[in-house]
Amino acid sequence: MDQTIHEGRRESSATAYLHPVRHRSNLTVHATCPTRRVVMESNRATGIDCLLRGREVRFHADREVILCAGAINSPKLLMLSGLGPAEHLRQRGIPVAADLGQVGQNLQDHVDVAVMVSCTQPVSMTPALRWQNKGLVGLRWLLTRSGAASTNHFEAAGYVRSAPDSARADIQYVFIPVLVMPDGSPLPEPHGYQATAMLMHPASRGSVDLAGSDPEAAPVVRFNYLGDDRDVATLINGITHLREIFAQAAFDAYRGREVVPGAALATDSDLETFLRTNLRSTHHPCGTCRMGSDADAVVDGQARVQGADALRVIDASIMPTLTSGNINAPVIMLAEKLADAILGKESLTA
Numbered sequence: 310m311d312q313t314i315h316e317g318r319r320e321s322s323a324t325a326y327l328h329p330v331r332h333r334s335n336l337t338v339h340a341t342c343p344t345r346r347v348v349m350e351s352n353r354a355t356g357i358d359c360l361l362r363g364r365e366v367r368f369h370a371d372r373e374v375i376l377c378a379g380a381i382n383s384p385k386l387l388m389l390s391g392l393g394p395a396e397h398l399r400q401r402g403i404p405v406a407a408d409l410g411q412v413g414q415n416l417q418d419h420v421d422v423a424v425m426v427s428c429t430q431p432v433s434m435t436p437a438l439r440w441q442n443k444g445l446v447g448l449r450w451l452l453t454r455s456g457a458a459s460t461n462h463f464e465a466a467g468y469v470r471s472a473p474d475s476a477r478a479d480i481q482y483v484f485i486p487v488l489v490m491p492d493g494s495p496l497p498e499p500h501g502y503q504a505t506a507m508l509m510h511p512a513s514r515g516s517v518d519l520a521g522s523d524p525e526a527a528p529v530v531r532f533n534y535l536g537d538d539r540d541v542a543t544l545i546n547g548i549t550h551l552r553e554i555f556a557q558a559a560f561d562a563y564r565g566r567e568v569v570p571g572a573a574l575a576t577d578s579d580l581e582t583f584l585r586t587n588l589r590s591t592h593h594p595c596g597t598c599r600m601g602s603d604a605d606a607v608v609d610g611q612a613r614v615q616g617a618d619a620l621r622v623i624d625a626s627i628m629p630t631l632t633s634g635n636i637n638a639p640v641i642m643l644a645e646k647l648a649d650a651i652l653g654k655e656s657l658t659a
Protein backbone atom coordinates (compact mmCIF):
# COMPACT_ATOMS: atom_id res chain seq x y z
CA MET A 310 0.00 0.00 0.00
CA ASP A 311 1.38 3.44 -0.90
CA GLN A 312 2.43 5.46 2.13
CA THR A 313 3.73 9.00 2.63
CA ILE A 314 6.83 7.75 4.47
CA HIS A 315 10.20 9.04 3.30
CA GLU A 316 13.43 7.48 4.58
CA GLY A 317 11.68 5.95 7.58
CA ARG A 318 9.84 9.13 8.56
CA ARG A 319 6.21 10.03 7.98
CA GLU A 320 5.92 13.11 5.74
CA SER A 321 3.36 15.86 6.15
CA SER A 322 2.41 18.73 3.86
CA ALA A 323 4.53 20.93 6.17
CA THR A 324 7.69 18.84 5.77
CA ALA A 325 7.13 18.19 2.05
CA TYR A 326 5.96 21.62 0.87
CA LEU A 327 6.51 24.30 3.50
CA HIS A 328 9.87 23.58 5.10
CA PRO A 329 11.79 23.62 1.77
CA VAL A 330 10.56 27.20 1.02
CA ARG A 331 10.66 28.71 4.50
CA HIS A 332 13.50 31.01 3.41
CA ARG A 333 11.40 32.83 0.77
CA SER A 334 11.13 36.55 1.44
CA ASN A 335 7.46 36.64 0.39
CA LEU A 336 6.46 33.97 2.94
CA THR A 337 5.73 34.57 6.62
CA VAL A 338 4.58 31.69 8.81
CA HIS A 339 2.89 32.32 12.14
CA ALA A 340 2.45 28.88 13.69
CA THR A 341 0.44 29.97 16.72
CA CYS A 342 -1.87 32.59 15.31
CA PRO A 343 -5.45 31.35 15.17
CA THR A 344 -7.66 33.01 12.56
CA ARG A 345 -10.87 34.31 14.12
CA ARG A 346 -12.76 35.34 11.00
CA VAL A 347 -12.42 36.49 7.39
CA VAL A 348 -12.94 40.25 7.00
CA MET A 349 -15.83 40.82 4.60
CA GLU A 350 -16.44 44.26 3.04
CA SER A 351 -19.47 44.36 0.74
CA ASN A 352 -19.14 40.61 0.20
CA ARG A 353 -15.45 40.89 -0.73
CA ALA A 354 -12.86 39.16 1.45
CA THR A 355 -10.28 41.82 2.27
CA GLY A 356 -8.27 40.08 4.98
CA ILE A 357 -8.37 38.01 8.14
CA ASP A 358 -8.57 38.79 11.83
CA CYS A 359 -6.18 36.71 13.93
CA LEU A 360 -5.04 36.40 17.50
CA LEU A 361 -1.29 37.03 17.61
CA ARG A 362 0.45 36.87 20.99
CA GLY A 363 -2.84 37.57 22.75
CA ARG A 364 -3.75 40.58 20.56
CA GLU A 365 -6.26 40.68 17.73
CA VAL A 366 -4.47 41.73 14.54
CA ARG A 367 -5.75 42.21 11.01
CA PHE A 368 -3.89 41.00 7.90
CA HIS A 369 -5.00 42.64 4.64
CA ALA A 370 -5.24 40.67 1.41
CA ASP A 371 -4.39 42.52 -1.80
CA ARG A 372 -5.70 39.75 -4.05
CA GLU A 373 -7.67 37.10 -2.20
CA VAL A 374 -8.00 35.03 0.96
CA ILE A 375 -7.51 31.25 0.77
CA LEU A 376 -8.98 29.37 3.69
CA CYS A 377 -7.36 25.97 4.42
CA ALA A 378 -8.44 25.25 8.00
CA GLY A 379 -9.76 21.73 7.36
CA ALA A 380 -13.21 20.14 7.27
CA ILE A 381 -14.17 21.25 10.79
CA ASN A 382 -12.64 24.72 11.03
CA SER A 383 -13.13 26.05 7.47
CA PRO A 384 -16.94 25.95 7.74
CA LYS A 385 -16.64 27.34 11.27
CA LEU A 386 -14.60 30.30 9.99
CA LEU A 387 -16.95 30.89 7.05
CA MET A 388 -19.92 31.02 9.42
CA LEU A 389 -18.10 33.33 11.86
CA SER A 390 -17.52 35.58 8.82
CA GLY A 391 -21.22 35.69 7.94
CA LEU A 392 -21.14 33.08 5.19
CA GLY A 393 -23.49 30.23 6.04
CA PRO A 394 -27.12 29.28 6.69
CA ALA A 395 -28.74 32.71 7.29
CA GLU A 396 -31.12 31.63 10.06
CA HIS A 397 -28.35 29.77 11.93
CA LEU A 398 -26.13 32.88 11.79
CA ARG A 399 -28.89 35.30 12.85
CA GLN A 400 -29.71 33.12 15.87
CA ARG A 401 -26.08 33.54 16.95
CA GLY A 402 -26.02 37.29 16.34
CA ILE A 403 -23.72 37.12 13.29
CA PRO A 404 -24.46 39.57 10.45
CA VAL A 405 -25.18 37.62 7.25
CA ALA A 406 -22.91 38.35 4.28
CA ALA A 407 -24.26 35.51 2.12
CA ASP A 408 -26.93 32.89 2.80
CA LEU A 409 -25.14 29.61 2.08
CA GLY A 410 -27.30 26.83 3.49
CA GLN A 411 -24.79 24.04 2.85
CA VAL A 412 -21.88 25.47 4.85
CA GLY A 413 -21.17 22.95 7.63
CA GLN A 414 -23.57 20.37 6.16
CA ASN A 415 -22.72 17.17 4.26
CA LEU A 416 -20.08 16.10 6.82
CA GLN A 417 -18.67 12.66 5.98
CA ASP A 418 -15.96 10.53 7.51
CA HIS A 419 -14.49 7.09 6.98
CA VAL A 420 -15.05 4.61 9.79
CA ASP A 421 -13.65 1.13 10.25
CA VAL A 422 -13.77 -1.97 12.42
CA ALA A 423 -11.15 -4.68 12.86
CA VAL A 424 -11.24 -8.46 12.86
CA MET A 425 -8.34 -9.67 15.01
CA VAL A 426 -6.98 -13.22 15.07
CA SER A 427 -4.29 -14.77 17.25
CA CYS A 428 -1.39 -16.36 15.38
CA THR A 429 -0.13 -19.86 16.18
CA GLN A 430 3.39 -19.11 14.90
CA PRO A 431 5.86 -16.52 16.20
CA VAL A 432 5.89 -14.49 12.99
CA SER A 433 3.90 -11.32 13.76
CA MET A 434 5.10 -7.83 14.75
CA THR A 435 3.12 -7.94 18.02
CA PRO A 436 6.21 -8.33 20.29
CA ALA A 437 7.57 -4.97 19.04
CA LEU A 438 4.77 -3.32 21.02
CA ARG A 439 5.71 -4.85 24.38
CA TRP A 440 7.23 -2.32 26.73
CA GLN A 441 10.44 -4.34 27.18
CA ASN A 442 11.05 -4.23 23.38
CA LYS A 443 9.97 -0.66 22.69
CA GLY A 444 13.29 0.88 23.78
CA LEU A 445 15.29 -1.16 21.27
CA VAL A 446 12.75 -0.50 18.49
CA GLY A 447 12.91 3.24 19.23
CA LEU A 448 16.71 3.28 19.42
CA ARG A 449 17.07 1.48 16.09
CA TRP A 450 14.72 4.00 14.47
CA LEU A 451 16.60 6.95 15.97
CA LEU A 452 19.98 5.64 14.81
CA THR A 453 19.10 4.12 11.42
CA ARG A 454 15.50 5.21 10.61
CA SER A 455 14.74 1.53 10.05
CA GLY A 456 13.01 -1.37 11.78
CA ALA A 457 9.53 -1.76 13.20
CA ALA A 458 9.07 1.96 13.93
CA SER A 459 9.84 3.05 10.36
CA THR A 460 6.47 1.96 8.95
CA ASN A 461 2.86 1.96 10.12
CA HIS A 462 2.65 -1.70 9.01
CA PHE A 463 -0.32 -1.01 6.71
CA GLU A 464 1.49 -3.02 4.04
CA ALA A 465 -1.37 -4.77 2.24
CA ALA A 466 -4.78 -3.45 1.25
CA GLY A 467 -7.76 -4.72 -0.72
CA TYR A 468 -10.76 -2.98 -2.26
CA VAL A 469 -13.96 -5.01 -2.60
CA ARG A 470 -17.57 -4.69 -3.59
CA SER A 471 -19.24 -5.98 -0.44
CA ALA A 472 -22.49 -7.05 -2.14
CA PRO A 473 -23.34 -8.19 -5.68
CA ASP A 474 -25.34 -5.01 -6.27
CA SER A 475 -22.58 -2.65 -5.08
CA ALA A 476 -21.83 -0.40 -8.05
CA ARG A 477 -18.17 -0.05 -7.06
CA ALA A 478 -15.76 -1.10 -4.35
CA ASP A 479 -17.26 0.05 -1.06
CA ILE A 480 -14.96 -1.54 1.53
CA GLN A 481 -11.22 -1.00 1.97
CA TYR A 482 -9.37 -3.78 3.82
CA VAL A 483 -6.01 -3.11 5.41
CA PHE A 484 -4.00 -6.05 6.74
CA ILE A 485 -1.74 -5.41 9.72
CA PRO A 486 0.58 -8.14 11.06
CA VAL A 487 0.07 -7.10 14.65
CA LEU A 488 -2.56 -7.40 17.39
CA VAL A 489 -3.14 -4.00 18.91
CA MET A 490 -6.01 -2.05 20.41
CA PRO A 491 -6.92 1.34 18.86
CA ASP A 492 -5.19 3.11 21.77
CA GLY A 493 -1.93 1.30 20.92
CA SER A 494 -2.00 -1.18 23.82
CA PRO A 495 -1.22 -4.80 22.89
CA LEU A 496 -3.67 -7.64 23.49
CA PRO A 497 -2.61 -10.54 25.75
CA GLU A 498 -1.98 -12.93 22.83
CA PRO A 499 1.77 -13.26 22.07
CA HIS A 500 1.24 -13.13 18.29
CA GLY A 501 -1.58 -12.17 16.00
CA TYR A 502 -2.77 -10.31 12.94
CA GLN A 503 -5.76 -8.23 11.99
CA ALA A 504 -7.46 -6.49 9.13
CA THR A 505 -9.69 -3.45 9.21
CA ALA A 506 -12.81 -3.03 7.09
CA MET A 507 -13.30 0.65 6.23
CA LEU A 508 -16.61 1.96 4.89
CA MET A 509 -15.55 3.98 1.84
CA HIS A 510 -18.81 5.64 0.81
CA PRO A 511 -21.00 6.25 3.86
CA ALA A 512 -24.62 7.21 3.22
CA SER A 513 -24.82 8.93 6.62
CA ARG A 514 -24.26 12.69 6.73
CA GLY A 515 -23.35 14.84 9.72
CA SER A 516 -22.86 18.55 10.32
CA VAL A 517 -20.64 21.26 11.77
CA ASP A 518 -22.58 24.08 13.44
CA LEU A 519 -21.58 27.09 15.47
CA ALA A 520 -22.13 26.97 19.22
CA GLY A 521 -22.18 30.79 19.23
CA SER A 522 -20.41 33.83 17.83
CA ASP A 523 -17.27 33.41 19.96
CA PRO A 524 -14.34 32.29 17.72
CA GLU A 525 -12.75 30.60 20.74
CA ALA A 526 -15.74 28.28 21.21
CA ALA A 527 -15.49 24.79 19.72
CA PRO A 528 -18.05 24.14 16.99
CA VAL A 529 -20.83 21.59 17.46
CA VAL A 530 -19.76 18.57 15.40
CA ARG A 531 -22.24 15.75 14.75
CA PHE A 532 -20.76 12.93 12.69
CA ASN A 533 -23.97 10.88 12.74
CA TYR A 534 -22.01 7.65 12.18
CA LEU A 535 -24.24 4.71 11.15
CA GLY A 536 -27.19 7.10 10.97
CA ASP A 537 -28.17 5.36 7.73
CA ASP A 538 -28.91 1.61 7.93
CA ARG A 539 -27.15 1.01 4.60
CA ASP A 540 -23.85 1.77 6.34
CA VAL A 541 -24.56 -0.90 8.95
CA ALA A 542 -25.36 -3.47 6.25
CA THR A 543 -22.19 -2.68 4.26
CA LEU A 544 -19.95 -2.96 7.30
CA ILE A 545 -21.55 -6.25 8.38
CA ASN A 546 -20.84 -7.56 4.85
CA GLY A 547 -17.29 -6.25 5.25
CA ILE A 548 -16.77 -8.23 8.47
CA THR A 549 -18.38 -11.36 6.99
CA HIS A 550 -16.12 -11.33 3.91
CA LEU A 551 -13.08 -10.66 6.09
CA ARG A 552 -13.89 -13.73 8.13
CA GLU A 553 -14.15 -15.70 4.87
CA ILE A 554 -10.72 -14.45 3.79
CA PHE A 555 -9.16 -15.39 7.15
CA ALA A 556 -10.79 -18.86 6.87
CA GLN A 557 -8.93 -19.62 3.60
CA ALA A 558 -6.36 -22.43 3.46
CA ALA A 559 -3.48 -19.93 3.17
CA PHE A 560 -4.07 -18.97 6.80
CA ASP A 561 -4.35 -22.60 8.10
CA ALA A 562 -0.78 -22.68 9.37
CA TYR A 563 -1.21 -19.41 11.31
CA ARG A 564 -4.86 -19.14 12.38
CA GLY A 565 -5.61 -19.19 16.09
CA ARG A 566 -8.82 -17.98 17.73
CA GLU A 567 -10.72 -14.90 16.56
CA VAL A 568 -10.03 -12.42 19.34
CA VAL A 569 -12.23 -9.58 18.02
CA PRO A 570 -15.22 -9.56 17.42
CA GLY A 571 -14.98 -13.22 18.58
CA ALA A 572 -16.67 -16.29 17.10
CA ALA A 573 -19.59 -15.96 19.54
CA LEU A 574 -20.80 -12.89 17.65
CA ALA A 575 -22.37 -14.55 14.63
CA THR A 576 -25.74 -12.99 13.76
CA ASP A 577 -26.33 -9.67 12.02
CA SER A 578 -27.85 -8.36 15.22
CA ASP A 579 -24.71 -9.35 17.21
CA LEU A 580 -22.52 -7.67 14.63
CA GLU A 581 -24.61 -4.50 14.58
CA THR A 582 -24.21 -4.21 18.36
CA PHE A 583 -20.49 -4.84 17.94
CA LEU A 584 -20.30 -2.14 15.26
CA ARG A 585 -22.15 0.42 17.34
CA THR A 586 -19.74 -0.03 20.23
CA ASN A 587 -16.45 -0.61 18.37
CA LEU A 588 -16.66 1.62 15.32
CA ARG A 589 -13.65 3.94 14.93
CA SER A 590 -13.12 7.09 12.93
CA THR A 591 -10.18 6.92 10.55
CA HIS A 592 -9.97 10.75 10.77
CA HIS A 593 -10.98 11.59 7.20
CA PRO A 594 -13.65 14.31 7.68
CA CYS A 595 -14.69 16.14 4.51
CA GLY A 596 -17.61 17.64 2.61
CA THR A 597 -18.59 20.63 4.78
CA CYS A 598 -17.86 23.30 2.10
CA ARG A 599 -18.95 21.15 -0.82
CA MET A 600 -17.70 21.96 -4.35
CA GLY A 601 -20.29 21.82 -7.12
CA SER A 602 -21.86 23.50 -10.11
CA ASP A 603 -25.34 23.60 -8.55
CA ALA A 604 -26.83 26.64 -6.81
CA ASP A 605 -26.52 25.03 -3.33
CA ALA A 606 -22.80 24.25 -3.60
CA VAL A 607 -20.55 26.21 -1.23
CA VAL A 608 -17.63 26.62 -3.68
CA ASP A 609 -17.44 26.47 -7.47
CA GLY A 610 -15.04 24.40 -9.57
CA GLN A 611 -12.23 26.87 -8.82
CA ALA A 612 -12.89 26.65 -5.05
CA ARG A 613 -14.35 30.19 -4.99
CA VAL A 614 -16.97 30.70 -2.29
CA GLN A 615 -20.38 31.38 -3.84
CA GLY A 616 -21.78 34.79 -2.99
CA ALA A 617 -18.37 36.18 -2.01
CA ASP A 618 -15.51 37.74 -3.95
CA ALA A 619 -11.81 37.06 -3.47
CA LEU A 620 -12.37 34.09 -1.15
CA ARG A 621 -11.49 30.44 -1.74
CA VAL A 622 -11.56 27.34 0.43
CA ILE A 623 -8.97 24.68 -0.41
CA ASP A 624 -8.90 21.66 1.89
CA ALA A 625 -10.82 18.44 2.56
CA SER A 626 -14.02 20.39 3.24
CA ILE A 627 -14.57 21.04 -0.49
CA MET A 628 -14.70 17.34 -1.45
CA PRO A 629 -18.35 16.68 -2.34
CA THR A 630 -18.02 13.02 -1.33
CA LEU A 631 -15.37 10.84 0.25
CA THR A 632 -12.73 9.26 -1.95
CA SER A 633 -12.37 5.49 -2.43
CA GLY A 634 -9.48 5.18 -0.02
CA ASN A 635 -7.56 7.38 2.42
CA ILE A 636 -7.90 11.06 1.69
CA ASN A 637 -4.58 12.73 2.47
CA ALA A 638 -3.11 12.25 -1.02
CA PRO A 639 -6.36 13.32 -2.74
CA VAL A 640 -6.46 16.50 -0.59
CA ILE A 641 -2.89 17.31 -1.68
CA MET A 642 -3.86 16.51 -5.29
CA LEU A 643 -6.80 18.90 -5.25
CA ALA A 644 -4.66 21.59 -3.60
CA GLU A 645 -1.99 21.12 -6.32
CA LYS A 646 -4.59 21.39 -9.07
CA LEU A 647 -6.17 24.51 -7.58
CA ALA A 648 -2.75 26.09 -6.98
CA ASP A 649 -2.09 25.62 -10.71
CA ALA A 650 -5.46 27.21 -11.53
CA ILE A 651 -4.71 30.22 -9.28
CA LEU A 652 -1.34 30.65 -10.98
CA GLY A 653 -3.04 30.46 -14.38
CA LYS A 654 -1.20 27.27 -15.35
CA GLU A 655 -2.66 24.70 -17.71
CA SER A 656 -4.15 21.62 -16.03
CA LEU A 657 -2.02 18.52 -16.40
CA THR A 658 -3.51 16.10 -18.89
CA ALA A 659 -4.11 12.50 -17.83
Ligand SMILES: Cc1cc2nc3c(=O)[nH]c(=O)nc-3n(C[C@H](O)[C@H](O)[C@H](O)COP(=O)(O)OP(=O)(O)OC[C@H]3O[C@@H](n4cnc5c(N)ncnc54)[C@H](O)[C@@H]3O)c2cc1C
Nearest residue numbers: 342343344377378379380382592624625635636637638640
Ligand atom coordinates in the same frame (compact mmCIF):
# COMPACT_ATOMS: atom_id res chain seq x y z
C1 LIG B 1 -4.56 11.05 13.61
C2 LIG B 1 -4.78 11.16 12.13
C3 LIG B 1 -4.26 10.18 11.29
C4 LIG B 1 -4.48 10.26 9.93
N1 LIG B 1 -3.94 9.29 9.13
C5 LIG B 1 -4.12 9.37 7.79
C6 LIG B 1 -3.56 8.37 6.93
O1 LIG B 1 -2.92 7.43 7.38
N2 LIG B 1 -3.80 8.48 5.61
C7 LIG B 1 -4.53 9.50 5.06
O2 LIG B 1 -4.72 9.54 3.84
N3 LIG B 1 -5.06 10.44 5.85
C8 LIG B 1 -4.87 10.41 7.19
N4 LIG B 1 -5.41 11.36 7.99
C9 LIG B 1 -6.22 12.41 7.36
C10 LIG B 1 -5.42 13.55 6.78
O3 LIG B 1 -4.45 13.99 7.71
C11 LIG B 1 -6.40 14.68 6.44
O4 LIG B 1 -7.37 14.20 5.53
C12 LIG B 1 -5.72 15.86 5.81
O5 LIG B 1 -4.70 16.36 6.65
C13 LIG B 1 -6.74 16.96 5.56
O6 LIG B 1 -6.08 18.09 5.07
P1 LIG B 1 -6.71 19.51 5.25
O7 LIG B 1 -5.78 20.45 4.57
O8 LIG B 1 -8.13 19.48 4.83
O9 LIG B 1 -6.76 19.79 6.81
P2 LIG B 1 -5.60 19.79 7.90
O10 LIG B 1 -4.44 18.95 7.47
O11 LIG B 1 -6.28 19.46 9.19
O12 LIG B 1 -5.09 21.29 7.91
C14 LIG B 1 -5.82 22.33 8.49
C15 LIG B 1 -4.85 23.28 9.15
O13 LIG B 1 -5.53 24.44 9.56
C16 LIG B 1 -5.11 24.81 10.84
N5 LIG B 1 -6.19 25.58 11.46
C17 LIG B 1 -7.43 25.16 11.81
N6 LIG B 1 -8.15 26.17 12.32
C18 LIG B 1 -7.36 27.26 12.27
C19 LIG B 1 -7.54 28.62 12.66
N7 LIG B 1 -8.69 29.06 13.19
N8 LIG B 1 -6.51 29.47 12.50
C20 LIG B 1 -5.33 29.07 11.94
N9 LIG B 1 -5.10 27.78 11.56
C21 LIG B 1 -6.11 26.89 11.73
C22 LIG B 1 -4.81 23.48 11.54
O14 LIG B 1 -3.92 23.68 12.62
C23 LIG B 1 -4.20 22.69 10.40
O15 LIG B 1 -2.80 22.90 10.32
C24 LIG B 1 -5.21 11.33 9.37
C25 LIG B 1 -5.72 12.32 10.21
C26 LIG B 1 -5.49 12.23 11.58
C27 LIG B 1 -6.05 13.33 12.47
